[in-house]
Amino acid sequence: MKFKLPDLPYDKNSFNSFISTEGFDYHYGKHHQTYVNNLNHLITNTKWEDECLENIITGTQAEGEVAIFNNAAQHYNHSFFWKSITPNQGGQPNDELLDMIGKYFGSLEELKTQFIDKATKLFGSGWVWLVLTPENKLELMSLKDADTPLVYGNTPLLTIDVWEHAYYIDHRNARPSFIQLFWNAINWEFVNKNLAK
Numbered sequence: 001m002k003f004k005l006p007d008l009p010y011d012k013n014s015f016n017s018f019i020s021t022e023g024f025d026y027h028y029g030k031h032h033q034t035y036v037n038n039l040n041h042l043i044t045n046t047k048w049e050d051e052c053l054e055n056i057i058t059g060t061q062a063e064g065e066v067a068i069f070n071n072a073a074q075h076y077n078h079s080f081f082w083k084s085i086t087p088n089q090g091g092q093p094n095d096e097l098l099d100m101i102g103k104y105f106g107s108l109e110e111l112k113t114q115f116i117d118k119a120t121k122l123f124g125s126g127w128v129w130l131v132l133t134p135e136n137k138l139e140l141m142s143l144k145d146a147d148t149p150l151v152y153g154n155t156p157l158l159t160i161d162v163w164e165h166a167y168y169i170d171h172r173n174a175r176p177s178f179i180q181l182f183w184n185a186i187n188w189e190f191v192n193k194n195l196a197k
Helices: 021-043 053-063 066-084 095-105 108-121 175-184 188-196
Strands: 126-132 138-144 155-161
Touching (some): 066 155, 095 138, 095 188, 108 138, 126 188
């Protein structure tokens, strides 16, 4: 199976100060493309060659095949991130998700506060995720490097990339600025669909 860079569901010039066209050219066109290229190279003529991406991620993590895991997980994480954002503001969590947010975080505003805090304070490179646990609870996960909720049995709902390459072109070292603009660009329709799976 040859993996491909997914098509973006919007134009690269849609986000103004959040992610510029140049930002997409580097983050999507170079960084993400490199993970895809590396993954395809690494799985050639291995038992992973015809597996789906999720099985490659969980299988290589369990077997300690770090290089394949890192590139497979980064392909998955980035593909999820591109779907987590939209230039069409105005969406919102549906009633089911709002009820769960109220139950586990107190309010949408408190979820925002905790999410931004975790994303700001995550040291080095990584991802912050909103997930649904096997116990049907909402949780925030701060994960380092290429780590992903799939290996913990959680259902990903939303993610932000806080690797420096995600924001440096447009925000230099001002990660909080990138995170705040991300919150305003969340694709809640995508999050709602993930909850319903």
